[in-house]
Amino acid sequence: ARRNVLITGCSSGIGLALAVKMAKDEQKRFKVYATMRNLAKKEPLEEAAGRSLGKTLEIKQLDVCDEQSIKTCVNSIPDRRIDVLVSNAGMGLIGPIECQTIDEMKTVMDTNFFGLVRLLKEILPDMKRRKSGHIVIISSVMGIQGILFNDVYAASKFAVEGFCESLAIQALKFKLQLSLIEPGPVVTEFERKVFEDGMKMDLSAADEETAEMFTNIYLKNYKQIFQSLGQSAEDVAEHTVKIILAENPPFRHQTNTLYTPMTTLKYADPNGDLPIDTFYKMVFHHDKIFSASLNFIKLLRWRSRKSFDLGKPSQ
Numbered sequence: 001a002r003r004n005v006l007i008t009g010c011s012s013g014i015g016l017a018l019a020v021k022m023a024k025d026e027q028k029r030f031k032v033y034a035t036m037r038n039l040a041k042k043e044p045l046e047e048a049a050g051r052s053l054g055k056t057l058e059i060k061q062l063d064v065c066d067e068q069s070i071k072t073c074v075n076s077i078p079d080r081r082i083d084v085l086v087s088n089a090g091m092g093l094i095g096p097i098e099c100q101t102i103d104e105m106k107t108v109m110d111t112n113f114f115g116l117v118r119l120l121k122e123i124l125p126d127m128k129r130r131k132s133g134h135i136v137i138i139s140s141v142m143g144i145q146g147i148l149f150n151d152v153y154a155a156s157k158f159a160v161e162g163f164c165e166s167l168a169i170q171a172l173k174f175k176l177q178l179s180l181i182e183p184g185p186v187v188t189e190f191e192r193k194v195f196e197d198g199m200k201m202d203l204s205a206a207d208e209e210t211a212e213m214f215t216n217i218y219l220k221n222y223k224q225i226f227q228s229l230g231q232s233a234e235d236v237a238e239h240t241v242k243i244i245l246a247e248n249p250p251f252r253h254q255t256n257t258l259y260t261p262m263t264t265l266k267y268a269d270p271n272g273d274l275p276i277d278t279f280y281k282m283v284f285h286h287d288k289i290f291s292a293s294l295n296f297i298k299l300l301r302w303r304s305r306k307s308f309d310l311g312k313p314s315q
């Protein structure tokens, strides 16, 4: 049977790419409800969807920060049946915390964390009743490991991961599946917007050393990191579809193999110092130590290779 898929944040990036990819599935296995906060931004999605629009893809309004809009959207779906929920809507925030307001931080938590909670409050009870459903969350590698000047964004994704780890135990009892997709850097609107906001940031509340660190180290390397490590939204969408089609989808899936050595450090040292020291050396003593740590990382990676086999989707 065709599975109903609801995806949030489809006006750009990963959400758009995923909605289109699933709607254009050759075997027509999905009916995609591609949702976005602001329908005035639907044109790129409509264009990319092409002939699938109105057939295997429908566009609907949904703001993850507005409970009523979630309810209205879910009620408009036949039998309220959502077989696969992809919680994708999210936003970034970079910079020294001295220069961010609590309100800006709350908006990030409200979107990235409470956005997921609101969706599940509406959709989980139906899934539990039916004893079927797959909840897929676009988290981040920053959901398991923090990065310089991403304090609040990382916190919002850690919140998502903690919430899901707890919920996954209950979900198992109801035969529901839950998967966290953890991309590294992805070249989307997100990256462009976060960078622009960073460039515009008023750094007067920060001391000179911090402001300098943010501008001359973080922002300076930002583009380069996305260029060298960045994936495309389509690439992340492809990984996500494979997870959705897998017979036994994993709880966690990292999409960027270039990044896995870094996250491996976290699991390699129970004291937690190894990833922090490595990031510190990468950021502040760039050159020699960087290549030395890369070699070390390769060794760890080789020792801990136990990644989910994406080879054969089941359906």
Ligand code: NAD
Binding pocket: 008, 009, 010, 011, 012, 013, 014, 015, 036, 037, 062, 063, 064, 065, 088, 089, 090, 091, 092, 111, 115, 138, 139, 140, 141, 182, 183, 184, 185, 186, 187, 188, 189, 190, 191, 233
């Ligand atoms: P993007 O900015 O292109 O997409 C995010 C989408 O969420 C946008 O369409 C935006 O309008 C939407 N959105 C924001 N607030 C919303 C709200 N209240 N209600 C509904 N929609 C809302 O960026 P993206 O990279 O495609 O981001 C998608 C997800 O991937 C996010 O959760 C992000 O945290 C995650 N992610 C991104 C990267 C990256 O480097 N780009 C890396 C890891 C994880």
